[in-house]
Amino acid sequence: MPATPRKRARACARAGPRILAALLTLLPGVSALAYEVDSFEARAAAYVDDAACLECHEEYAASTTVHRDLEEFETAAVVTRGCQSCHGPGSLHVESNDPDDIRNPATADPVVANRACLQCHRADDVGAFEMSLHAAADVSCVSCHDIHGPQRGALLRSSQPDLCVSCHQDQRASMYLPSHHPVREGRMTCTDCHDPHGSTPSAASAGRPNDLCLSCHARHAGPFVFEHSPVIEDCTICHAPHGSVANSLLVQNEPFLCLQCHQAHFHATIPGIDGEFTSLDGYSAVSTHDASKRGFLTKCTQCHTEIHGSDLPSQSISGQGAALTR
Amino acid sequence: MRNHRGVRVLAVAAVALLGMSHPGTASGEDESASLEGTVSVGGYGASLDGVTGRVREYDVDREDLDPDLKLELFGWNDANRFDLRTEFRNETELDLDARLDAGKNVDVKFSHRSFYHSLDHDLLGNFGWRERVGVDSLGGDVGGGKMLTSEDTDPLAVYGVRVTDTKERLEMHVPVGTGTTFLAEYRNLSREGTRQVLGVDHCANCHVRGQTAVVDERMQQATLGLSTVLSEVKVGYRFSVRDFDNRAEAARNRFMQARHPVNGASGAEFASRLLYENETLEVSKTPNNLTRSHAVEVAVDLSGSQTVRGSYVRTDAENQSAGIKMETNAATLAWQARLARAVRASASLTRRELQNDSWELDLPNWREGRPGGGQDFDWTRLSAYDREEYLGSARLVWASRPGRNLRLDYALHSTDRDHVLLDPDDDSATRTVQHTVRATWSERIAKATRSRLSAEYEHTSLPFVSVRGICEEAGSDVFMPIDGGQPSDWIYYFQRERIGTGASLPTKAVRLKGNLTHGFGARASVSAYANAAFEKNDDLNLYDFERTVIAPGFSALLMPSDEFVFATGVAHSRIKSNAKLCVTVMDG
Amino acid sequence: MDYETKATSLHASGEIVPEGRPWRVSIAGTLTFTEGSFDAPDVELPEETVAIADYDFSAIPEYSRLKYRQIELTSRVSRSFSRDASGYVELGWYDLQDDSPWVYGDETGSVLVTRAGVQTSF
Structure with a gap:
């Protein structure tokens, strides 16, 4: 019977990786591709009743972990063997009591450790973890999650941000910059913005640009009549989300940040009188020789207040209403 | 009439489903039910000195005694789990997290977080200028007509908002087959308080006025979603609606009567250059907006080690105050596979297209009826959103032996903007193409030593820049002197054409990261890292933009005994970048 | 003109849990120095300038220069009265020194926070 197009496609899909792997193994030194990542896998062992495990590991008998208590419909992989769902068949270990006779994700190579988790967590958002930056850095699931712990939170070994900054030391320092998101204050968490399991683009990430930021800062979503194009392009052109010295998470303080793309008003070149004056509208102030520079080159957004965009026109006709001052 | 219907419908649906998750729907009475918890009762007090809005930007600190209450509860039986944590300090600061895993097929999460965020109060102390037009016979300054003044109408105000973020999430596993899940999420994020709003008048009466405005945003x-696993195929759909509602009255600013900047006289000459004067108008008004999104995702597990995923997202965003609508369509195809026991690969390609409404602006003629006036400044705002993007990625991860990982990444980001020019000499230059390659090597170089190195090179042709944003060209076309004579006598009405391109993004970037961690047995470890970036844009016409980042750090952990743990560290960062300062001769 | 941001953060923490004793002590501190400023700029001028104008911009970096020193010190002492009951005292000192005030004025300030209470588990 001839293969259907669908079957042929499946066969190709299955053969493709094998061909690529075969080609890779032709490269010098790549024979290590096939290193034995899980020495336990090759051994012949049978599944036993969980009670046999708990006879010795009695500390887990009272554990409220969800991982000991799964129904078939809760997992795509139909893993319902209790302890042995992750640790593999335990008969050899039960007989010998030898730790080498059972898989231990806590001490195993991360590739092996993660595979135990991903056999179930492959149909949800965690499914792409093997391709993530964390996986590539040999961070395994159990590096952050306490699998035997009670089902509280996400089984994290410690709370955020402490867990994250224990490795990401540079971000720990960023949280202590004068302007920062309220992460160290506990008002938000690292995972409000970051997906520690992520890698390939998700459906959500394909929405409009800057949607991650706009999911909280929705007042800047517009779309506005008068736009400021870098706001549309990328929030991080002007803002450093982990923290900054300048106010409002700006990568540099005004006016320098603005002067990278714009020039200074000519008013800043006009010297001032030294002394007090009163305007025709009755407002008094003190002027100095460099007063116009101080006025026009201290903080651009004192006048260009609506820097993220506005529907209201600015005052000057020659500026076409687009100066974002209103 | 504001359109909350979508949000309301979804909220009602979510609440109704939350009701279904009552523990009573689970396994009922269970003798093995257990409850444990912690109650903490205390007091909280603070002593304040100086300005505290910066040092404690996100906290309420006052010299009263507040309660300091915490409660943690954890209950479970064979079929249900309930987890509650709450912390209360005052009417502004309340945290509550709750989770109910009921009957093994309903997972409900609820969180409520409220806190205070101090906002800035600009003292406007840098304003105060009257132009000097010469020196009198006694050597004193002679003042001209241009002036700059300011006014803080509420100088003692302390600005801030109470931020309240409430999230509900219901995940319901349908106990049929192996993975049908219904998802309902609801979030309510509000900001209530006061902020400072600044309004500015133009020209001779250039005046910046600060006032207090109410913040009342919600x-x-x-989100509603459904996903199911059919054999090796997972299919999912999500509908999401986000509604931003600004419920505060907009602040209003009194725009004064226009005055001539040379002689200070009011009258038609300067009024003819302005869109409005001598009236009170709304300022700093945040429009309402609504975003709806449909996402369809299909993932196919081809062989147990290979997954292909496709998704399509359509997003409609609307500025409900102005009626501007924007549409985004995005499609993604992604593939990932385990090619061999230790080799994993992935690739993805996303195409995204944005189309935003253009906006016709019908403005009065400039200096209508005045000598040399009558110029038409009408224009059509074509949106910088309009674009077509391609985002591609490829990744190969090779765990060549236990403790060693090599990762190779390639990323492509192509953005073709419809109306944003990126090269002043080429009117068709609207496409940015960015290629990024990165190699990351992670190695356990000794039993207790882990190292990681990452090197990235990024090349961008035509990055987003400010074309003709800086620096004027002498004698260029729109340089429009009035009255002739010598240049120093001219009065300039229009801003002259700018010729320089300003930038804060590079065309070439090298970014390096490295860290090393060593453990001294189980009692001590040290870790060091260094990040560096060298970025340059040498395609600019007037200067080269450069940015350098150097950020090293060190930390140590010491546990001399089971009774004592000590940790320390230092982190340093130095970021340097440049710009070219240009000043206009006249910019209106 | 060049803008430079510098930040240095030092932190240290320790925890003592004496064996067989009912109390534990923890202390943590972070000291952070930050600075951001640009140098005196050379201005790009067009050929025709206005005679009355002053194109000396050497002073403008001072208008927006930022310099802060922050200290955060926290400590907690807790004592168990029984297997299920304990008490605690927490002190936190948060201090910011604004060495180069900007448009918001001198934002130097400090807060001393005290918490104390009892806790029971069941």
Whole structure:
């Protein structure tokens, strides 16, 4: 019977990786591709009743972990063997009591450790973890999650941000910059913005640009009549989300940040009188020789207040209403 | 009439489903039910000195005694789990997290977080200028007509908002087959308080006025989703609606009567250059907006080690105050596979297209009826959103032996903007193409030593820049002197054409990261890292933009005994970048 | 003109849990120095300038220069009265020194926070 197009496609899909792997193994030194990542896998062992495990590991008998208590419909992989769902068949270990006779994700190579988790967590958002930056850095699931712990939170070994900054030391320092998101204050968490399991683009990430930021800062979503194009392009052109010295998470303080793309008003070149004056509208102030520079080159957004965009026109006709001052 | 209907419907649906998750729907009475918890009762007090809005930007600190209450509860039986944590300090600061895993097929999460965020109060102390036009016979300054003044109408105000973020999430596993899940999410994020609003008058009466404005914003977001696993195929759909509602009255600013900047006289000459004067108008008004999103995702597990995923997202965003609508369509195809026991690969390609409404601006003629006036400044705002993007990625991860990982990444980001020019000499230059390659090597170089190195090179042709944003060209076309004579006598009405391109993004970037961790047995470890970036844009016409980042750090952990743990560290960063300062001769 | 941001953060923490004793002590501190400023700029001028104008911009970096020193010190002492009951005292000192005030004025300030209470588990 001839293969259907669908079957042929499946066969190709299955053969493709094998061909690529075969080609890779032709490269010098790549024979290590096939290193034995899980020495336990090759051994012949049978599944036993969980009670046999708990006879010795009695500390887990009272554990409220969800991982000991799964129904078939809760997992795509139909893993319902209790302890042995992750640790593999335990008969050899039960007989010998030898730790080498059972898989231990806590001490195993991360590739092996993660595979135990991903056999179930492959149909949800965690499914792409093997391709993530964390996986590539040999961070395994159990590096952050306490699998035997009670089902509280996400089984994290410690709370955020402490867990994250224990490795990401540079971000720990960023949280202590004068302007920062309220992460160290506990008002938000690292995972409000970051997906520690992520890698390939998700459906959500394909929405409009800057949607991650706009999911909280929705007042800047517009779309506005008068736009400021870098706001549309990328929030991080002007803002450093982990923290900054300048106010409002700006990568540099005004006016320098603005002067990278714009020039200074000519008013800043006009010297001032030294002394007090009163305007025709009755407002008094003190002027100095460099007063116009101080006025026009201290903080651009004192006048260009609506820097993220506005529907209201600015005052000057020659500026076409687009100066974002209103 | 504001359109909350979508949000309301979704909220009602979510609440109805939350009701279904009552523990009573689970396994009922169970003798093995257990409850444990912690109650903490205390007091909280603070002593304040100086300005505290910066040092404690996100906290309420006052010299009263507040309660300091915490409660943690954890209950479970064979079929249900309930987890509650709450912390209360005052009417502004309340945290509550709750989770109910009921009957093994309903998972409900609820969180409520409220806190205070101090906002800035600009003292406007840098304003105060009257132009000097010469020196009198006694050597004193002679003042001209241009002036700059300011006014803080509420100088003692302390600005801040109470931020309240409430999230509900219901995940319901349908106990049929192996993975049908219903998802309902609802979020309500509000900001209430006061802020400072600044309004500015132009020209001779250039005046910046600060005033207090009410902040009353609410963002509601609701999501409904359904996903199911059919053999090796997972299919999912999500609908999401986000509604931002600004409920505060807009602040209003009194725009004064226009005055001539040379002689200070009011009258038609300067009024003819302005869109409005001598009236009170709304300022700093945040429009309402609504975003709806449909996402369809299909993932196919081809062989147990290979997955292909496709998704399509359509997003409609609307500025409900102005009626501007924007549409985004995005499609993604992604593949990932385990090619061999230790080799994994992935690739993805996303195409995204944005189309935003253009906006016709019908403005009065400039200096209408005045000598040399009558110029038409009408224009059509074509949106910088309009674009077509391609985002591609490829990744190969090779765990060549236990403790060693090599990762190779390639990323492509192509953005073709419809109306944003990126090269002043080429009117068709609207496409940015960015290629990024990165190699990351992670190695356990000794039993207790882990190292990681990452090197990235990024090349961008035509990055986003400010074309003709800086620096004027002498004698260029729109340089429009009035009255002739010598240049120093001219009065300039229009801003002259700018010729320089300003930038804060590079065309070439090398970014390096490295860290090393060593453990001294189980009692001590040290870790060091260094990040560096060298970025340059040498395609600019007037200067080269450069940015350098150097950020090293060190930390140590010491546990001399089971009774004592000590940790320390230092982190340093130095970021340097440049710009070219240009000043206009006249910019209106 | 060049803008430079510098930040240095030092932190240290320790925890003592004496064996067989009912109390534990923890202390943590972070000291952070930050600075951001640009140098005196050379201005790009067009050929025709206005005679009355002053194109000396050497002073403008001072208008927006930022310099802060922050200290955060926290400590907690807790004592168990029984297997299920304990008490605690927490002190936190948060201090910011604004060495180069900007448009918001001198934002130097400090807060001393005290918490104390009892806790029971069941």
